[in-house]
Structure formats: C-alpha cells, structure tokens
Amino acid sequence: MTWELFVFLFLAASGLISALLVVRAREIVHSVIALATCFIAVACMFVMLSAEFVAIVQILVYVGAVVVVILFGIMLTRRGIMESEKR
Amino acid sequence: MNLFDFCYGIIHWLVDLINNIWYWLGDFLPWWFGDFFTAVGDFAASHGHIAVMAILLEVIIIIAIALINVLNFIWLDRKFMGRMFDFYGPYYVGYKIGGWLQNLADGIKLFVKEIITPAKADKVGFLLGPVIYVGSSFLALATIPLGRQFYVGTNTDLASTGVGASALIAFAFFAIAPFSILIAGWSSNNKYTLIGGMRSAAQMMSYEIPMLLTVASVFLLAGSFGFMDIVAAQHDIWFGIPLFIGLVTFIVCLAAEVEIQPFDLPEAEAELVEGWTTEYCGMRFGLFMMTGYLRGYIGGALATALFLGGWHGPAFLPDPIWFLIKAYTVFVLIEWARWSLPRVRVDQILDIGWKRLLPLAILNLMIAVAVKSMGWF
Amino acid sequence: MWINMGPQHPMTHGLWNLRVKVDGETIVDAQPEVGYLHRGIEKICEGRTYTQIIPITDRLCYGSSLTWSHLYCLTAEDLMGVEVPERAEYIRVAAIEMQRIASHLMWLAAYATDLGLMLGFLHAMRDREVFIDLLQALSGSRLTYNYPRIGGVAHDIPPNFERDSLRACAYIENRLREYEDLYEGSRVFMMRNVGVGLLKKEDAINLGVTGPPLRACGVNYDLRKEMPYSVYPEIDFQPAVHPAGDCYARYRVRMDEMYESCKIIRQAIQKMPKGKWRVVAPRNAPVGTGMGRVEDPRGEGMMYIVGDGTDKPYRMKVRSPIFVTVSAAPRMLIGYKVADVVAIMGGLDMCIGETDR
Amino acid sequence: MEERGKRSSAEGMESAVGGADDVSEEKVFRALLDSFPATVTDFKKLRAGVLRARIDRRDLHGACVFLRDSLGFEHISMISAVEYEGRFEVVYHVASWKHRLLLELITTTPKDDPSVDSVSSVWGGANWQEREAYDLMGIRFNNHPKLERILLPKDYLYHPLRKDFKGGD
C-alpha cells in the first residue's frame, strides 16, 4: 500500500466515473466537461507511468483541441439551444 | 539555494528547536511524550515531507508573484494608457505610489460584491468556467522560471534543472482556456456570452497552431523542451534575432491568445456587451479580469524565455529582474499596439491567422531548420 | 437567432433597440426600434410661448443642439417675418460651424469606440473640448446653449473670440491630420471600413437619406448650397462628397466637412460686420405657417410651425434626419457580419434625441 | 479598390445641382394642373423656391407618382399631420434637388375618417414618417406595409398630438 496506489485508485475512479458521466449526463455540455475530466485523469496516469511527454500531449491535444472541437460541433449543430428563450 | 534547500533548512531548524524545548521539558513529563515528539520530528524532517513543503511554498510564491505581477501589470497598463491618452489614469488611490493601490481597491471591492448566478444559467458550468480558466492559467505560470536559481522544480534532486518538458507543459495548460471560456459562455444562458465564447474559442484554436509552430522552431534550435535548456542555449545569441519572423508571429499570436486589443473580439465591448464575461459579477468577474492580465504576463514571460534570452543580461542586475524587465517590455509593446489599433472583424481574424500567420510560422520553421542544419546552434 | 442590441448596449449611443437576425455571424434581417426616448416635444411646445420653446429645441439633439435652436429660430422668423441683423447671421454661422465640428468630433469619438479604438475616442473628446470652450464663452453653457433668439442671438461675441476661434481652427486642422494618420494609416481600420455597409445611390435617394450618408453615396447635395439660408451664399466652401457609399466614404465625408467648417468659420469671422446682434421679436405670431430647413450635421433638419395668432404655436413638427436614415439601416446591414453593425450604425451618427423627439 | 485611394472632392462627381432644363415654379404649376385639373387647387408661391398646393386625397398617390417620375421630385422631406377644427391636414414637403424646389402639398381628410393613401411605395423615406403620423395623430395610411406604433409602446391607447388628448393615463 504505497501512496502511488492511492493516487492511482483515485485517478482510476475519477476517470471511470467521469467516463460514466459522459454517457449519462442529461445536458450535453456536462458530458463534455466530464470528457475533459476523463482525459485529464488519463493524463495524470501517464505522469504516474513517467511518460510525462505523453501526458502533456494528451492535455495539449485532447483537452485543448479535441474537446473544444467537440463542443463546437455540439453548439453549431444544436440550434435549439440558441433558438430557445427569446427575450 | 533553491526552494528545497530553503525548506530543508527551515524544517530542520524548527525540529531542532522543538527537540531542544522537549529536552528541557523532558524531566517533567512522562516518557511517551518524548517518543511522540521524536517520531513527529523524524516525520517532519523526512525527505518526502520536505519536498511536499517545498511544493506548497512554491505554490505560495507563484501565487504571490502572479498577484503582484498582475497588480503591476494593470497599473502599468493604465498609466501607460493614460499617458498615451493624455490623462493621468489612476491617481488618488495610493497617491504617493502613483495610484498603484487602485487595482487592489478594485480587487477588494469585487471580493465584497454580491455574487449573482442568473436564474436560467447552468449552475455547474457557470461555476466551473472561472475555476478551470484561473486554474489552468496558474498552472501554466508554474513552470516558467524567473532566473537561474529562481525556478520551480517538482523533484527533490538538488542538481536538477527543473521539469523536463516545462515549456510544453506551459503551452499545454495555456491551451485549456478556450474550453473554459466556451463552458462559461454557454452556461451563462445569454446570447452575447455564447457568441463571445464561440468567437474566443475559435480564435484561440486557430492561433494556437501558428504559435506552436513558431515555438517548435525554438525547440528545434535549443534541442530541448525545458525552459532552462532553452534559455541556456540563448547565452550567446537570442533566438529572436535569427528567428525574427518567429518572434513577430509569436507576439501577434500572443495578442490573440490573451485577447487584447486588435484581437479582443470575444470581449468586443461595442458589439457584445462584455463578451463572455457579461453575466459574471463580483469576484468571479474579478478573477476573469485578473487572469486576463495574468495571461498577459505569461505571454510576456514566454516570449522572453523563448526568444529574448530569458534572464541573460548584463550582470549588474540580478537575473529575475532582467527577466521581469523583458517580460514587461513585451507586455508594454502589446499594450501599445492595443491602444492604437481598432478591433478586427471575426472573419478577418481567422483570415489573418490561417492565411498570414500560418505561412509565416512555417517559413520561420524552415529558417530554423536551415540554421540548425548549418550547424550554427 | 434574433439578437437584441439595446436599449442598454454600448453600440447604441443612446436609447434604441436594434433587433438583428443572424445566421452564424451573418445578418439576414434587422429591425431598428426607436421610441425609448420619446418625450413628446411637439406636444410640449404647443403649451409654451415662442420664446420658451428655444431651450426645449436645444434638447432635441444633444450632439448639435445649436443647429436645432437655430432651425427653430429660422422657422419662427419665417412665420413672424422678422429680419435678422447681419452681424447676428454671421455669429450664428460661425457658431453653427463650430457646433458642426464639435458634433463631428463627437461622432468620431463614438465611432472610434465602436471600432475598439480607445485612443481615437479620447483624443477626439479632448479636441472637442476646444470648441465646447469657445461655444461656452459665446453662450454660457457647455452643451445646451440656448444661444439663438428669434431675431438674432442672445449675446454679442465675447472679447478675444475672433482670435480664439482662428486659433482653434488651426489647431483642429493639425489634429485632423493626426487623426487621418491614426485611422486611415492603419490597415485594420481600412479593413473594417472599406466596402462595408454599401448603400446604392438610388436607394439612398429613395429612402430619404440625407446629410453625410447621402453625400457619401456620391450625391452632391448640401442644403447650405441648394437652398441657402442665413448668409451661406456669401461664403465660399465646397460640400464634401465621396462616391463609394460605404463606411469609409461616410468617415471621409465627415472629415472633409470638418476642414470645410474651419474654412467657413474663418470667413465668417473675417466678414462679420459691426452693428446690432438682436432685434426685439414680436410676442405673437400671425396666422399662417412657417417652414425652415437647415443642414444639420446629421442631415436635413426641417421644422414646420403653424401659428394661430396667439403667443403659442398651434402645431410644431420636426423632421429629424436620423429618424429617416435609420429606416434605411436594414438595407445597409443585411449581408454583413454582426461586427459590422457597429461600424455601419456608428457611421450613421445616431442621435436619439432628435429621432424620438 | 481604386476608389479607396481616390481623394474625395466634388470634381468629377455628377452634380445634383440644376442644369439647363430648370423647371420653374410656373412649369410645375402648369404640369400639375394639366394632369389633375379637378383636384389640385390653391396653388401659391410662398417664397423663392417654395410652392404650395392643395390636393384632394383621392388623387394623392397618383400625383405623387407623377411628381416623382415626371417632375423630378425625388425626395420627400417631411410628412406632418395637423389637426384643425373638423379636419386633419396632412402636409407633404416634397423636394426636387435638380430644380431646387420645395413643394408643400397639403391634403385634407375629415375627422371621422382620417385616412389617406400611403406614399411609401413612391418614396421609401415616407415609410417611418407615415408610421409616426399614425402613431401621434392617428391618421391611417391605406396600403402601408406596416402601419404600427413606432414611438410609443405598442399597447398605448391614445394619439397624443390630437388636441383633445390631455395627459393620457
């Protein structure tokens, strides 16, 4: 029982839970937030495996780019968000 | 002396002090107290614990530096702007130090203000937006060194030169911001914030590419991802001189990344009320505003470390001062352009990004490759 | 998606609402909505005597209040048949042209903020103060001058006024060249303005657009030349015209007008005769109608007064140039980006005070 | 893009100021009378360049089309509605830039049926001015594309510029 195990368990749990939330979340933007959390958890695991470069690239590419692109896709396709609630 | 040494010394001094007190009191107390204190002393003076202490101390130092820099930056911005606009800027609050306390007053006032969450806003996103934005920006700040000794190393090895891929880490965390901005803009449930968030994300995404390409040329010349190595490689000549195109491209991209004037479409005051911060109030808005300037400082620091030779300078000033002077100069340069240029349009900004800056960045990369293959670096 | 811009919005410079329908960032429909500042000035004026109306017409347009009180005095003089002394006419012309420069500088400042150029805003505001100071010395107030009277002007010019106004003209001409550097010298400004908000000449004429937006479409029409009032026939100047019809042309026309106004001020100061500056106007107006037209900084201002023999007008109608020009705004907006709204609407120089009355 | 660099000046610009074919006041008068002999009355020259004519409201639209197309009155300056005892008068100030003329065209409408034909199809600039006249004076303009209140709230009950209006709610 070293501290690495605890950290790993924590990361794994958060990764799993957030992955579950990606599927289960009612609001689609929430699931994207959960996806980002999942990616970050994975990146942290890479750090634990001493693969710092992969971790950084994981954050740079996935969180910084892929998630944003997904978010863009959601917002541009779902007009309902923007059409609703006319002031 | 680095931070680890510093913590080591302090902890050992403290443990010694407590042990001395204990020895003095030892005659009057039962024996198991002594064992307890010895155990605590051993734990406190252990290598791992001191490392954790050092990290905490680093965090505090980083935040302190960041906050003081932000206060300085806002003050500098306002005073510089004021002289350019032919007026004083902040003047009476902290009269003796040139109105420097104005920003402090602003911050404290925002802290005091009531925080309103709009009724129709998405509560989670509305809270997470500033958290991610501020957190990622502080993380990006973490790896930027101020001097040869003044850096953050997370390892306990005294001879280390900081985190290996520190520059890459800084850029990775720098790149998270559009995500948080999109979340913040979407969850406010306001059309202006939504458009602002979309614009901001689009702009940051498209400017990240030329920016990373120029940075790649620097990595190529220095042969490392770490700030320490990059700065050390600039001992003879700044990278900004062979890679002048890269420097210019980088600064333009920085202006777009930190959303200041010619590229501040997301906060375009004239068309979108306050951009994606429209619905935020109180300290949340204060954090946004502060982090905006913080990112300005990060930008200046990055440009300094990558292109302008970091802390290298004549020896009559200490390294961190040189570094800060350069970072402030870059910031003032950006501010200068900011106050004398109008804002560009959203399609034009993408045009500039993709059609002008990307080819320039690639050209810069080719120059770097040429220079490297000539064997000059 | 419909976006409401206003009534509280930094773009509007006043109180009005622009509903814009956007597809992505492109405008497909626009509906200006005015009336948030409707004060019923026409009704109020029916309950005031002819003299008392002058300060209220001052409040018609906060950008160039002198033009409107001058227009009112012209109309009332037309109704009553009052002859104005020549010195008063020259003082009025000089004051109006100063007001025109101040108004255009205010426009420049507002336009600069619209485009995000804070420097332009503050410098234009700073230089506007020079003319505000002159008008303040002339009339005694900063913004609502209450200076023209039916049958002349309220006071004679103060001492040193000639010298100061000539200096101010020289000063502003230098400054205008700096502005040209600041605006046209920048690539970004040209990108934002050239080819934006195009209005065809035929459309402009049909939609009743007047003033700088019309002259920016290549129509050389200036009421100071066409239907000269006051002493404009004796003054040599050229109306500023630009053929392009876009935002840049509007900007250019206004800048040229400021140069022309400096010329007019110089001539008016030089030609100003000695003599009386005011005659006593009758209290009651005859039965009949009076009509006056002037070239406001924003377009064609017009007033129509029906008198019924008492000391109060029976009906007073104001034609505001911007009220008509705004109705042409959708024609300019459709097809451009949301960010162009500020450039186009800013280029029209909105003044809600006269629009809503 | 050539024009961007072109200096703005009045030269080379088509001048709207009148040419050789000046239409004098009498010519306008004669042309109007010839075309609408029954309805145009009370023709008068107020001062140089300003004319006045009264016209029956039935012929208003036709006269306006005639004015624009044949006589070159291309600009509508102002539409004002005036309430007199027993009648409303709608005053159109129509300007001809070419001939430097301003025509004050007055049409009368009875109080129980205040309606005239809309001229917004003739001059686009008349659109909002007619809406304003409807809003403040309550004169209905037939065939107007969108006759709504413009300055006052949509649910306002009165027409405030009428003489019998005292304060409203």
Added chain:
Amino acid sequence: MADKKRLPKSEGLIIRPMLRSGTQFVRSFIKGKPNTILYPYHILDLPPTYRGKHTLDFKRCIGCGNCVQICPNDCMWMEKLEDPELGKIERPGVDMGRCLFCGFCVEVCPTAALHHTVEFELADYQREDLRYGPRELRDDTYADGIVEERQKRRLPVLDMSKCTSCEKCTGECPETCIVMMPIEKVGRSRPEIDLAKCTGCEKCAIVCPEKALEMKDVYELYFEMPEPKFLLSNCTGCGACSRACPADAIYMMEMPGTEKVLKDGKKGKPKKRAVFILEKCVGCGKCFRACKFAAIEMPGVKK
C-alpha cells in the same frame, strides 16, 4: 488647407497609428503634465457668462415675477417673506431639480437683480434640498460686481403724481418724441415718450417745473412683454392694481364725473381710476392678476 490632405494609405499596416500614439506618449511625458485638470483641487476658469446657480440681489429685485413668468419649465416661484430691512417682500426661489439653466430669468429681469454664478457643484442627497428658496439665493453684493452685458439707457421716467400737464417737455424735446396724450375721460393729458427715438438728452427733465420727469438708468429689454390693456368701463377704482404693480407704473387719478351725488346735492369725492404709464411697465401681469373686475386684459398671461 484642405487641398494638402494626405492620401489615405494603408500600406503601413499598423506602423503609422502606433507611431502616432507613441508620439503622443512621448509628448505627454516630456511635457510632464497631461491635458487633465485636477478637478477638485484646480477648478477650470469659467467664463463670466456661465450659467450656474442663481444669485439674487434683494435690494435690486422689485418682486415683479417676470422670471417666474418666462421660466419655460415652471421651476421658479414667488415666496412671500419678511425682511428686517425691506419689510414685506416677494422674492423668487428656484427649484434646482428642474431648472434648465437657460438664462431667460436673468435676461428678462428688468432691474438685473437675478444672475447666474459660475457655481455648479450642486449635488445633494435629498430631492428637497434642491429647492433653493430666496434666502438661499440671496447675495446682495454679487450683482454690483459684474459687468452687465445688456446696455443701460438713461431715460426720462414720468412720475404721474407730480405731473401737471404743462406740456413744457413736449416743446423742449429735440427729437419730438414726447407727445401729450389725453387721459381718457379725466380731462388731463400726460406726456408719452417714444422710447425708440429718445436719445437721453435730459432736456425734458431739466425743463420740467415739478421734477416729474426724472432721468433713470433702465436696462434694455429684448423680450416683448405682454402689455396690459385697460378697460375703463370695468374699473371700479379699488386701486388693487396700483398697489400690486412692482414698477409703480399705475397711478390712481381722480376722474371727474364719477362723483357720487350725496343726499344734500353736493358732490362727493370723485372716484379714482387707474392710469397706466406703459414706459415703466415691465409686463409682469400682476395688475392683471390683482384686478377682480376684469378691467385689465393681458393676453398671454396666466391668471
């Protein structure tokens, strides 16, 4: 000047505006002091004609109420008060919360008692504090210190109680602007002076044996004030208008033929009738308001 305009070039990308702003920066720095006026410490010099808070000279003011009448916004009112020096008087007050600062009240004041100062710091916490009564406006020294823009004229002013209708002044006037006008039904005449022609030569005042014509400084007035129309048939001779008139322009004269026939056949005292000296009238309408018998008409004045 306009010919030398530079062509709009944009080749400089962003260099020219940045140079321009940099020049401004350097200029401001070298000068050491920007354009700003440090307001609460340095106050801008305002022109003497500036229209700020009002000030009222109690001694000059005659309480005519012309300022109240001409105020386009009804923000002034007349307040009755007792002054130890001046007795019972009526003086105007101003509601600063509604005043337009248009300056008509100052312009119309026949004795130049009301003035605008250059004071503008009127901000207050309560709406009621913005109503400035006459006591708050009082400043008896201010009006003497300023140069009045309106011209003073020396004019002969008639004191009807001394006039004997001797007609000497008519013959003396070189401009022939004095005409003897018979007073309706009284049987006497009084000199009426055409103010437009009068040059202020003082000859009439010198020649007057009863000193009824006196030279006085009168401010020129540019407003046409309403003139009272007197209907003799309605007058009952109560004298209310004469008492109300702040400018002493109404005299009560005995009119022959109105005596009451007493029981013993003798005639009593003749009744008095008002006589208006319109040169002195300031057009305030107080007589109109004071008259209860509709003997005075004043179109355009509210009752």
Added chain:
Amino acid sequence: MLKRSPVGSGLDWLLKDFFNWATRNSIYPLHFGIMCCALEMAVASAPRFDAQRFGVIYRSTPRQCDVLLVNGPVSKKLKPDLRRLYDQMPEPKWVIAMGECAISGGPFWQSYSIVPGVNQFIPVDIYIPGCPARPEALIDGFIKLQNLIKENKKGLLTGK
C-alpha cells in the same frame, strides 16, 4: 453566502474599514447613455476631466457595476427596462440621478410619455442638478457618493 458565515462576520469585524475603503475607491458606473448628460458622462472620462483618477471606470454590463447613472429622461417605454437593469446589479449598489431630466423630468416633466423623476421607481442616492450637469459636477457627485459610502460605515456587510 459569505455574509452569513462566521468567517465572513469575523473578516468583516477585522477589515471593515479596509473593505469600505476599497468599495468607495472603486466605483464602476453603468455605461448607459440616455440623453445630453450621457455626453457629459463620456466627457468626464475623457482627458480633460478624467474620472479614472478616482477609480471610476464605465462597465457595459449591469452585473459588474456599482452605480446606476441615470442621465436623462425615463420614458414610460424605458421604465421597465431601467428597473430591470437596477435589479440586475449586485449589491451593494447606488443610484445617481444626473441632470434635471432624471431628477424631476426636466423640461419634459409635463409630457405624456416621461416619468417625472427617476426616484419614483428607483431609490436615488445622489442628485446632480444641471442641464446638462457639467463633467466636474459629475465628478463632484462621485466624491459626494464616496462620502456617503464612508459615512455608512459598511464593510463586507454592505447594502442598504
């Protein structure tokens, strides 16, 4: 939230004067122009008068403002919108009625479409007379507002 917690009360007890100092020295008015006085409001931030010396910065959104600067006549069409702007502002907030139109309706007080005075539906703290009020008068009003805040002795637990 911070108010009610013991931490908040403690902070307030300790740093009351400090919070008060910060609040009164950083006044953000709403950038909301109605009529003539709006121009003078703009001039007040221009180089000649420079309200920024006192920490006055105009913000465009009501969420980030402390002061609602009503600078013109409020028509009946605008009244609900203005009330909404006021409600959107976070506590502590103040209202300045600038110019005659905002104080009492000004020249339009008899008009059928103008609310005679903004104090009929919003509590007003400072009245600045003037038509329009000079920029200096506005700055004077801001200084008086600072005095008002100082006299209220409110720290963290601000509001009315």
